[in-house]
Amino acid sequence: MSSNTLIEAKNLTKEYIRGRKEVVVAVNDVDLEIPRGKLIMVTGPSGSGKSTLLNVLSGLDKPTEGKIIFSDEDISGWEEERLSKFRQENIGFIFQNWELIRTLTALENIESPLYPLKIKSKEIRTRAISLLKQVGLWDKVDNYPDELSGGEQQRIGIARALVGKPKIIFADEPTGNLDVDNAGSVMRLLKSFTKRDTAILVVSHNEELKKYSDKAFRMSNGRFI
Amino acid sequence: MGQLKLLTKSIVFSTRSRRRFFTFVAVFAILSGATIILINYFDGFSRQELLDQRGIVLKASAFGTPSPLSLFEAESNSPVGIGINDGQTLAGASKVIFYKYVDFGSTLRIFSMNPSYPWAFSDLKPSNLAKGHFPYSTHQVLVSEDITMTLADAEGGNQIYTKPGLGTLFTLGTAITDPFELKISGIFKKPAVAEADSREWIFLTEKAFTTLIDESHLDFTENEIYIHSITVIAGGDVFLGGTYTEVDRLAAELRPLSQGGSANFNEPLFTPKSEKNELRNMMFLSLIFGLFGTFVVSTLYSYLITRFRRREVAVLKAMGYSKWSVRIVVLSEILVVAITGFAFGLLGIQAFLYLTRSSAYVFNIVFSSTALLSFLAVVLSSVPGFILITTRILGVRPIEIFRQK
Numbered sequence: 001m002s003s004n005t006l007i008e009a010k011n012l013t014k015e016y017i018r019g020r021k022e023v024v025v026a027v028n029d030v031d032l033e034i035p036r037g038k039l040i041m042v043t044g045p046s047g048s049g050k051s052t053l054l055n056v057l058s059g060l061d062k063p064t065e066g067k068i069i070f071s072d073e074d075i076s077g078w079e080e081e082r083l084s085k086f087r088q089e090n091i092g093f094i095f096q097n098w099e100l101i102r103t104l105t106a107l108e109n110i111e112s113p114l115y116p117l118k119i120k121s122k123e124i125r126t127r128a129i130s131l132l133k134q135v136g137l138w139d140k141v142d143n144y145p146d147e148l149s150g151g152e153q154q155r156i157g158i159a160r161a162l163v164g165k166p167k168i169i170f171a172d173e174p175t176g177n178l179d180v181d182n183a184g185s186v187m188r189l190l191k192s193f194t195k196r197d198t199a200i201l202v203v204s205h206n207e208e209l210k211k212y213s214d215k216a217f218r219m220s221n222g223r224f225i
Numbered sequence: 226m227g228q229l230k231l232l233t234k235s236i237v238f239s240t241r242s243r244r245r246f247f248t249f250v251a252v253f254a255i256l257s258g259a260t261i262i263l264i265n266y267f268d269g270f271s272r273q274e275l276l277d278q279r280g281i282v283l284k285a286s287a288f289g290t291p292s293p294l295s296l297f298e299a300e301s302n303s304p305v306g307i308g309i310n311d312g313q314t315l316a317g318a319s320k321v322i323f324y325k326y327v328d329f330g331s332t333l334r335i336f337s338m339n340p341s342y343p344w345a346f347s348d349l350k351p352s353n354l355a356k357g358h359f360p361y362s363t364h365q366v367l368v369s370e371d372i373t374m375t376l377a378d379a380e381g382g383n384q385i386y387t388k389p390g391l392g393t394l395f396t397l398g399t400a401i402t403d404p405f406e407l408k409i410s411g412i413f414k415k416p417a418v419a420e421a422d423s424r425e426w427i428f429l430t431e432k433a434f435t436t437l438i439d440e441s442h443l444d445f446t447e448n449e450i451y452i453h454s455i456t457v458i459a460g461g462d463v464f465l466g467g468t469y470t471e472v473d474r475l476a477a478e479l480r481p482l483s484q485g486g487s488a489n490f491n492e493p494l495f496t497p498k499s500e501k502n503e504l505r506n507m508m509f510l511s512l513i514f515g516l517f518g519t520f521v522v523s524t525l526y527s528y529l530i531t532r533f534r535r536r537e538v539a540v541l542k543a544m545g546y547s548k549w550s551v552r553i554v555v556l557s558e559i560l561v562v563a564i565t566g567f568a569f570g571l572l573g574i575q576a577f578l579y580l581t582r583s584s585a586y587v588f589n590i591v592f593s594s595t596a597l598l599s600f601l602a603v604v605l606s607s608v609p610g611f612i613l614i615t616t617r618i619l620g621v622r623p624i625e626i627f628r629q630k
Contacts, residue, residue, distance in 0.1 A: 060543060060624045080622075081547055088545025095627070099540045103241035108234075112541075115231040116550040164545075 004035045006168055006199045007057060012066035014049075014056050014222075026052035028222035029066070034168065037197040039190060041213035043204055049222035050203040051172055057201065058091055058170045059083040088113070092161030094190075096173035098153040100145040100160075106152075107132060107141045110159045117164075124163075131159035135189060151182030158189060168199040175206060187212040232553050239558035245533065246562060249526050253566020253603075256519050258574055261590070261599040516606045523563065524610025530558055531618040538618055539626035548619045555615050559607065567603055571596055 014027040026049040034040050034057075042050045055061040057068060059075055068076045075086060087093075092113075100109045110128040132138050135155040137148075145153055154174060161169050171190065175183035183206070190200055191212050202213065210216040217224045240246050531538065534555065541551050575590050590596055 055624050055627075058543075060622070060627075084542065084545050084547050086545075087543065091545070093540075093543050095540070099536060101238075101537050101540070103238055108238070113544045115234050116227045116546055116553075118227045121230060160544075 005033045006036045006070070007034045008032070008067075008069040009053075009057060010067040010069065012053070012056060012068065013064050014052050014061065015064045025222050027056060027063070030222070030224060032057075032217070032224075034199050034201055036167070036199050037194050038214040039194050039200040039202065039212060041202045041204065041210055041216040042219055043207050043210060043216060044219035045205060048219040050205075050219045052222075053219070054170050054172055054201060054203050058093070059087055088117070088164065090167045092164060092166035092169040094154070094157050094161045094169060094171035094174045096176040098145070098150075098157045098177075100153055100156055102145050105142050105144055106137060106148065106156050109145070109156055110163050113160060113164045127163050128159070131162055132156075135159045149182075150177050151179075151185065154178060154182070154186050155189065158186065158193075162193060162198070166198065168201065169193070171200065171202040173204050174202060175204065175209065183209065228550065228553060231550055232557055235554045235557035236561050239561045242533075245529075249562045250566045250569060252522055252526075253519075253563055254569035254573060256522055257567040257570030257599065257603050260516065260519055260602055261571060261574055261595060264595055264599045264602060516602055519603050520606040520610055523559065523607035524614065526562065527555070527559055527607075527611045527614035530555055531614050535618065535621075535626055539621070539623040543623040543627075551619060552615050555618070556611065559611055563603060563607055567600055571599075 009030055009032040012027055012030045012032070013025065015023055015025050018024045028049070030053060032040075032053075042053060044050045052061065056063045059068075059078070063076050066076065067074045070086075070090070075083065078086065101112060104112060107125075107128050110131055111124050114124045114127070129138075129141075132141060135158055137152055137155055137159075140148060140152060140156075145156070148156065154177075158174075161171075169190070174190070175186050178186060187202075187209055190202065194200055194214070202209070207218075219225070538551055538555070541554065546554075571591055578590060
């Protein structure tokens with residue numbers, strides 16, 4: 001593990017049961033290093049195991065075998081509450097469907113990850129406003145998600161992922177519901193945040209997006225090919 | 226600090242889903258209202274039963290003159306200054322024969338019997354009571370049980386000895402000459418009394434009255450209750466325009482009693498014990514059903530909230546919200562709905578009481594023990610459902626919810 005590696009997967013395997021008996025190996029003995037300040041991309045067709053890999057790496061799901069090393073600690077066996085705290089402190093998420101909270105404004109959605117933390121409201125507001133400006137949606141500050149376009153919602157999602165100053169962002173099909181222009185725009189925006197030393201892992205079925213990454217892997221049947 | 230901030234934010238955000246919010250507020254308001262009413266009835270019934278069982282003995286320790294009071298004597302003991310100078314006598318004082326000055330120390334006062342003078346508490350003046358305009362118009366405080374009195378007709382000097390039975394209404398027609406014991410046996414429901422009916426009232430201090438009527442006082446002691454005054458006969462217009470005429474008429478009616486007749490006491494007002502138990506059981510069951518209804522609705526609401534907010538909960542957990550933090554988010558919505566619904570229910574009942582009032586006095590249910598008790602009941606009955614449902618939703622891992630596209 002090089003000193004610049006933020007998170008490393010070793011012999012990572014994830015199996016789950018489909019139906020009653022069928023064992024599906026979604027991720028099969030995968031090794032992966034994600035360095036700081038880089039945008040890593042994993043592409044592949046649906047069912048290739050890329051989203052499962054992301055979920056396991058981020059602590060949302062537990063691996064069947066293998067290790068996930070983060071800051072010299074293996075997080076693969078951690079309990080749920082410890083993983084929650086870990087995610088809160090180190091990880092930002094970007095979802096395919098944006099998953100914004102419909103009853104919160106754009107600004108409040110960005111602020112929401114920080115509400116349970118011991119950070120002053122003023123500081124939270126300052127951070128959120130700054131990010132809202134960076135994603136170019138300052139004029140949508142009081143808009144609710146339903147009043148925003150898909151591209152705008154994803155930008156809010158990106159700002160929300162960044163507000164906690166995470167070390168790494170996991171983006172699951174961040175452009176999956178966007179048109180080509182918006183997809184490019186979102187990827188450029190993501191790429192721009194790597195300059196802050198934030199690592200970004202993007203999984204997507206869209207091979208075209210590889211051009212925005214520092215390194216790309218293709219996955220099929222749970223393995224890198 | 227973080228959790229408090231989360232709670233306040235969540236409370237604000239929980240009202241944003243207007244349709245969901247107001248629908249459940251309305252449901253909670255109706256249920257809370259029903260619970261308040263049931264608890265109020267149950268509370269009142271328990272209070273009545275308690276008084277009935279225990280009784281409160283108040284002994285007269287010192288008496289004033291056995292002769293009829295002059296109006297001056299009466300007024301000088303009135304709790305309000307009425308501008309009578311020392312030594313002054315009032316016209317018609319000799320006619321004032323129908324009240325007795327009983328000195329219970331500083332706790333007992335005599336009311337004004339002159340319509341020109343103000344009453345200490347306007348809501349308690351007999352003219353209101355006589356018309357059934359009592360806060361609880363169907364209640365009447367009785368003096369009863371083993372009261373041995375020597376009654377003297379001040380004008381004719383005739384003696385009437387009587388011993389009313391427990392729970393009877395009786396009419397006292399003249400001044401009392403000897404010490405006696407008073408026993409308050411309870412607050413009894415009584416149908417509306419016709420204006421011409423004679424009756425006896427015991428007035429309590431405002432504090433004691435409030436304690437008795439408004440507040441739950443399951444643990445009160447006799448020291449907390451004082452007789453404020455006794456007006457010997459109240460009824461019809463005795464205390465209004467035709468005071469002395471009416472007094473004379475009543476005196477004439479009572480006079481035959483002194484000539485060997487028996488007192489014509491009204492029917493006992495006690496509810497038979499079997500009926501009372503039945504009523505109590507019925508009310509208790511109603512209360513249980515009310516609480517069960519609140520429990521069912523709050524559980525249903527918890528379920529619906531967690532269902533509506535399932536993906537939101539998954540996102541929050543993915544972002545690193547602890548179980549406790551997620552619980553705060555869900556709890557705040559349930560709390561806001563329950564409290565708002567309860568407030569509307571309470572205000573609705575208060576508005577109903579105001580609109581259907583029969584006197585200037587309106588029972589303030591908002592600040593009553595009934596409201597507090599009902600609130601606790603509503604909140605407590607909501608807790609099991611909340612815990613049940615949130616535990617279930619919190620057990621679900623975000624990844625499982627995200628997989629459900």
